[in-house]
Amino acid sequence: MEENQPNEPGPVGETRDILPRDRQLRTPTYDYAYEKSMSHAEAKLFYQHHSNIPSTSPQAAGINPVHFPVPDEDDHPSLAGDIRDDGDTSGASRGMMNFASDSNAVTPELNAICHKIRGLLDLRSKYVGLSLQTLVGNPNNRRDWTIYPPPPEPAWGEDKETTKANEGSQAEQRRRKMGEDIGEDFDLSECMPLPGESDWVFKLDASSVYQVYENDKAASSGHPVVKTPSLRDFYMDLDAVLDVSTDGPAKSFSFKRLSYLEGKFQLYSLLNEYQEIADSKKVPHRDFYNVRKVDTHVHHSACMNQKHLLRFIKSKMKKSPDEVVLYRDGKHLTLKEVFESINLTAYDLSIDTLDMHAHTDSFHRFDKFNLKYNPVGESRLREIFLKTDNYIKGRYLAEITKEVMSDLESSKYQMVEWRISIYGRSIQEWDKLAAWVVDNKLFSPNVRWLVQVPRLYDVYKSSGMMENFEQVITNVFQPLFEVTRDPSSHPKLHIFLQRVIGFDSVDDESKAERRLYRKYPIPKEWNTKQNPPYTYWVYFMFANMASLNYWRQHRGFNTFVLRPHCGEAGDSDHLAVGFLCCHSISHGILLRKVPMLQYLFYLDQIGIAMSPLSNNALFLTYDKNPCAHFFRRGLNVSLSTDDPLQFAFTKEPLIEEYSVAAQIYKFSAVDMCELAKHSVEQCGFELSLKERWLGSNCSLAGVAGNNVAKSNVPDIREAFRHETLVGELALIERYSAQAAGDEVTAVGGYESPIPSILKPSPDSRTSREKSNRSMDSSTQSDTNEFKVPSVLTHLISRGEPDGLDSLDLPQSHTSASNDSGGFVCDNGPNTGGATTRPGALLEQKIFPGIVHERAQRGNVLGRGGPDQEEG
Numbered sequence: 001m002e003e004n005q006p007n008e009p010g011p012v013g014e015t016r017d018i019l020p021r022d023r024q025l026r027t028p029t030y031d032y033a034y035e036k037s038m039s040h041a042e043a044k045l046f047y048q049h050h051s052n053i054p055s056t057s058p059q060a061a062g063i064n065p066v067h068f069p070v071p072d073e074d075d076h077p078s079l080a081g082d083i084r085d086d087g088d089t090s091g092a093s094r095g096m097m098n099f100a101s102d103s104n105a106v107t108p109e110l111n112a113i114c115h116k117i118r119g120l121l122d123l124r125s126k127y128v129g130l131s132l133q134t135l136v137g138n139p140n141n142r143r144d145w146t147i148y149p150p151p152p153e154p155a156w157g158e159d160k161e162t163t164k165a166n167e168g169s170q171a172e173q174r175r176r177k178m179g180e181d182i183g184e185d186f187d188l189s190e191c192m193p194l195p196g197e198s199d200w201v202f203k204l205d206a207s208s209v210y211q212v213y214e215n216d217k218a219a220s221s222g223h224p225v226v227k228t229p230s231l232r233d234f235y236m237d238l239d240a241v242l243d244v245s246t247d248g249p250a251k252s253f254s255f256k257r258l259s260y261l262e263g264k265f266q267l268y269s270l271l272n273e274y275q276e277i278a279d280s281k282k283v284p285h286r287d288f289y290n291v292r293k294v295d296t297h298v299h300h301s302a303c304m305n306q307k308h309l310l311r312f313i314k315s316k317m318k319k320s321p322d323e324v325v326l327y328r329d330g331k332h333l334t335l336k337e338v339f340e341s342i343n344l345t346a347y348d349l350s351i352d353t354l355d356m357h358a359h360t361d362s363f364h365r366f367d368k369f370n371l372k373y374n375p376v377g378e379s380r381l382r383e384i385f386l387k388t389d390n391y392i393k394g395r396y397l398a399e400i401t402k403e404v405m406s407d408l409e410s411s412k413y414q415m416v417e418w419r420i421s422i423y424g425r426s427i428q429e430w431d432k433l434a435a436w437v438v439d440n441k442l443f444s445p446n447v448r449w450l451v452q453v454p455r456l457y458d459v460y461k462s463s464g465m466m467e468n469f470e471q472v473i474t475n476v477f478q479p480l481f482e483v484t485r486d487p488s489s490h491p492k493l494h495i496f497l498q499r500v501i502g503f504d505s506v507d508d509e510s511k512a513e514r515r516l517y518r519k520y521p522i523p524k525e526w527n528t529k530q531n532p533p534y535t536y537w538v539y540f541m542f543a544n545m546a547s548l549n550y551w552r553q554h555r556g557f558n559t560f561v562l563r564p565h566c567g568e569a570g571d572s573d574h575l576a577v578g579f580l581c582c583h584s585i586s587h588g589i590l591l592r593k594v595p596m597l598q599y600l601f602y603l604d605q606i607g608i609a610m611s612p613l614s615n616n617a618l619f620l621t622y623d624k625n626p627c628a629h630f631f632r633r634g635l636n637v638s639l640s641t642d643d644p645l646q647f648a649f650t651k652e653p654l655i656e657e658y659s660v661a662a663q664i665y666k667f668s669a670v671d672m673c674e675l676a677k678h679s680v681e682q683c684g685f686e687l688s689l690k691e692r693w694l695g696s697n698c699s700l701a702g703v704a705g706n707n708v709a710k711s712n713v714p715d716i717r718e719a720f721r722h723e724t725l726v727g728e729l730a731l732i733e734r735y736s737a738q739a740a741g742d743e744v745t746a747v748g749g750y751e752s753p754i755p756s757i758l759k760p761s762p763d764s765r766t767s768r769e770k771s772n773r774s775m776d777s778s779t780q781s782d783t784n785e786f787k788v789p790s791v792l793t794h795l796i797s798r799g800e801p802d803g804l805d806s807l808d809l810p811q812s813h814t815s816a817s818n819d820s821g822g823f824v825c826d827n828g829p830n831t832g833g834a835t836t837r838p839g840a841l842l843e844q845k846i847f848p849g850i851v852h853e854r855a856q857r858g859n860v861l862g863r864g865g866p867d868q869e870e871g
């Protein structure tokens with residue numbers, strides 16, 4: 001039996017001469033010979049595939065398979081049509097799924113992975129759909145939504161037709177020149193009368209989630225109109241996401257797909273660069289500077305640049321030194337006295353003494369960074385100049401805000417979504433904030449608001465301000481339910497909320513979160529000094545917002561979305577919760593460490609507002625920032641400034657952000673315009689404005705939704721992105737469907753519907769349908785009633801029939817339909833396999849990494865090659 005021992009040469013003649021060091025190594029988990037034989041099999045399949053390609057294929061016809069064919073000048077307008085008609089679909093399913101292998105060796109694992117991914121996408125779509133965080137879920141995207149004060153008239157005639165709805169005769173008279181007299185076109189009396197009282201009721205349930213009921217009877221019997229997932233369900237679903245995102249084979253699968261996507265983009269841009277440049281040169285008037293850009297993540301109290309703040313403080317000291325600005329320690333202090341108390345004169349003030357810039361000394365020091373909000377390091381100057389609720393009722397901050405608004409309006413193409421704090425310390429905060437905005441007339445067509453809730457429960461608790469966590473929830477949400485039931489109970493809040501897009505959760509994510517290995521207590525019983533973890537905060541924001549949104553949609557008021565800071569530092573479960581229940585996130589730099597979640601963010605095109613300059617100062621140096629990788633892979637990335645006061649040097653912080661990114665990452669003009677387009681797509685401005693900025697079809701996917709005259713992104717780029725995404729989704733769909741046939745166990749106990757994602761299945765949420773039906777049919781497609789993952793909803797509800805066709809393709813697609821020009825730039829090394837049936841679907845089943853993992857696990861011994869049997 002000695003020939004069977006691994007260290008002894010076999011009985012066959014030649015192997016006797018082998019030196020010990022050249023002998024094949026074989027361990028229980030590694031078998032060189034088997035790996036080799038597998039890679040031979042791959043090579044063979046690859047060859048067979050090539051010999052099976054019909055002669056009509058582009059390769060055979062001698063056309064560069066990777067190059068997008070340049071059409072004749074006259075044909076150019078039809079380019080988009082061609083792509084959508086069939087080029088789109090052929091490109092989508094070719095390359096990534098080129099082969100119908102005759103071996104089923106790999107598919108069970110691939111099936112399992114795709115099934116899990118599919119399950120997670122369904123899970124997300126359940127959460128997002130339930131909380132109405134969708135384009136069609138928000139009444140302010142309807143045609144009949146009135147924006148008040150009306151946005152300025154488009155300067156060029158062709159756009160004028162899109163403005164029809166928003167013309168009130170009185171508002172017309174008060175129209176002002178953009179950049180001047182901020183707020184003068186706003187008149188509180190024109191917002192009256194407010195809508196009446198609703199007969200629905202709301203109640204805080206035992207687990208601190210506000211529930212909405214149709215009447216008192218439903219309330220007493222406990223039948224809310226919308227059933228939000230319980231804390232337990234939420235954590236189970238979150239665990240399902242985390243389980244998949246840490247699963248080894250799923251991780252390597254995602255990593256490979258992402259690398260493939262990046263490579264595919266690089267190949268695409270190498271070959272189509274000139275075409276893109278030519279296409280964008282053909283567009284009259286439009287360039288990077290005059291495409292619309294939205295700053296998707298910027299904190300209001302740091303929205304001005306430091307020079308601006310300095311100038312403002314100096315002018316206040318010069319013009320009104322005797323104004324009483326502060327009440328402290330039982331004394332009223334004038335501005336002059338305040339500056340005397342800190343030993344400063346106007347002359348002393350400079351950028352250096354102001355010391356608010358954070359690019360040198362705040363790396364990994366979020367605590368230090370927070371102190372940078374204090375001018376000259378003095379919290380009282382912050383109190384006077386940068387707070388909305390102070391002795392002067394936030395007048396200084398309102399004045400400087402108007403100056404920033406005026407700059408934005410003059411620049412015309414830059415919009416912002418300012419984040420402003422509600423702390424949850426007292427129930428009056430909302431009314432004070434709303435009064436500050438309304439009384440100071442802080443209204444501009446370039447500005448919308450997000451409300452950020454700092455996670456500071458531990459601070460309030462330790463200062464004795466509150467007993468338990470439930471009080472934070474009550475303070476943040478009760479006024480919102482009150483004003484939704486009866487707007488006249490908080491009239492100014494009602495008006496302010498019309499300009500609020502959603503909620504953010506902020507604080508230092510890198511703070512350690514102690515894990516409790518028991519069930520988390522409900523908020524009423526959360527009375528220790530420990531701060532609840534990130535996921536717990538986000539759950540309660542989500543659950544309460546879901547109830548609130550449902551009621552607001554029912555009343556025809558605008559709804560909110562969740563757009564938290566997420567994945568800037570800290571645990572990867574922050575990103576998992578971001579994926580599960582948030583509309584989009586800010587930062588997300590830690591996605592680079594979690595390929596599975598990154599791939600999911602890609603598949604669902606979840607918005608990521610990235611701020612590489614801010615990260616550079618705080619958590620991650622610029623060169624290591626994954627922004628450029630994300631962008632190339634096709635994630636929905638936008639650039640934002642975060643805190644211009646602390647990070648920017650110039651008067652136009654957003655342009656500064658783009659320009660640094662362009663220089664370091666070598667972004668082309670088309671890349672920059674694509675980033676700008678993403679920012680408009682992610683933002684919460686009303687659909688009618690987005691249509692004005694991106695074109696009237698901007699809610700459609702792919703080329704159909706692209707207007708190169710507005711976005712300056714060539715159709716060829718859009719087609720490439722769309723086709724790639726559709727291809728990835730088709731891949732997941734195809735293999736997950738196979739898996740569903742084999743095993744019915746779903747991810748984390750969540751039962752995913754087995755029928756194809758694409759075949760609309762009747763939805764059980766009948767009450768939602770009812771309310772949806774009241775919406776304007778022109779903005780809402782009936783597909784909203786179907787339960788499909790949100791990406792697909794996105795594709796479908798964007799009215800893109802081609803998305804559907806191409807996703808159906810794997811079943812019927814034949815290799816002969818490849819003759820049109822698609823972005824066939826993926827015939828690279830990723831392919832391998834063979835067809836058994838000529839003309840049948842060509843698709844790839846060999847994913848090398850997965851084969852090897854399987855082999856390593858030793859469960860393929862039974863079908864090994866001759867070498868194996870010998871051992």
Ligand SMILES: [Zn+2]
Binds near residue numbers: 297586
């Ligand atoms: Zn931020």
